[in-house]
Amino acid sequence: MKLKPKDIESLANRIEAKRLALGYSYSAIARISAVNQGQVSRICRGQFKTASGNVMQICMTLGVDVKLDEPADLSRIREAVLNLWDGTSVDAERITRLLSVVNEVRRTT
Known part of the structure; x- marks a missing residue:
């Protein structure tokens, strides 16, 4: 699902804040979430346009509530x-x- 720039910024800020609060490195998140470390780094820095599987996996791993408008399906x-x-x-x-x-x-x- 394509995200609005404000949603990307909000989600990226929540992801990064949770990562820092938990003391996780990008490599630790990559190991735990099974997402490539480069992708973890980009997602944590807000360099994504959609709520992809990797974004969702990182959110689940960190316990970040996505809070996006749900698709109809x-x-x-x-x-x-x-x-x-x-x-x-x-x-x-x-x-x-x-x-x-x-x-x-x-x-x-």
Whole structure:
């Protein structure tokens, strides 16, 4: 999703503030989030235009609330995932692994 310049600035500031508060280096975030260190550096400095998977992964890793206008389809996707989940941690792990595999397939095709 393409972001407005003010949204990029706001999100980048929150990401960088959280990174500093946690004392994480770019390389530490890269290891934890599985995002390339160069991408981590650019994202932390606000050099991105979309709420890409890497931006979202870094936000999740740092515990940064994205607070963006949700795309119309997001609620439909959320509902579908919640319908799959039986409420247990084990099932949450299974669904997470399944979605990771789907993401990998999408990246390679």
